[in-house]
Amino acid sequence: MSFRSGIGFDVHRFVEGRPLVLGGITVLSDRGLKGHSDADVLTHAIMDALLGAAALGDIGDHFPDTDPEWKDARSVEMLTTVREKLAHRGYAIRSIDASVICEAPRLGPYRDRMRAELASAVRLDRNQVSVKFGTNEGLGFVGRGEGIASMATVTIEWVG
Numbered sequence: 001m002s003f004r005s006g007i008g009f010d011v012h013r014f015v016e017g018r019p020l021v022l023g024g025i026t027v028l029s030d031r032g033l034k035g036h037s038d039a040d041v042l043t044h045a046i047m048d049a050l051l052g053a054a055a056l057g058d059i060g061d062h063f064p065d066t067d068p069e070w071k072d073a074r075s076v077e078m079l080t081t082v083r084e085k086l087a088h089r090g091y092a093i094r095s096i097d098a099s100v101i102c103e104a105p106r107l108g109p110y111r112d113r114m115r116a117e118l119a120s121a122v123r124l125d126r127n128q129v130s131v132k133f134g135t136n137e138g139l140g141f142v143g144r145g146e147g148i149a150s151m152a153t154v155t156i157e158w159v160g
């Protein structure tokens with residue numbers, strides 16, 4: 001079996017006094033996301049999908065939130081570490097597709113910068129990385145503006 005796929009999902013809660021970082025890009029916002037690292041929910045979903053595709057466990061196994069090394073860490077640097085973990089096991093990343101579900105702020109203007117930042121973190125071309133945005137139609141915790149959710153799917157290939 002040379003191709004494998006993985007899925008990832010993550011949620012972070014909004015808090016005052018932190019920057020909002022998504023896909024490695026700081027988004028203009030009066031609130032950020034709560035988390036041990038920079039709480040980049042988009043990048044976390046992608047990391048979980050990549051680890052899942054290689055059956056290497058989940059983000060909590062590799063980057064425990066009790067580890068001071070990852071306190072306020074840039075998640076795109078953790079994503080680069082995930083790429084290296086896969087490469088050591090013979091896997092190359094072929095595609096990433098992710099969605100961010102968020103009521104506000106509007107994220108569309110940041111799409112291309114996020115794609116470029118994520119692609120560079122895993123040494124892909126930008127056309128191998130897709131980022132999409134949607135709202136939750138005012139429903140649930142995302143709809144109430146309490147947090148942001150993200151999901152991702154990836155394809156990897158065993159290249160030996």
Ligand code: MG
Pocket residue numbers: 010011012035039040041044
């Ligand atoms: Mg997370």
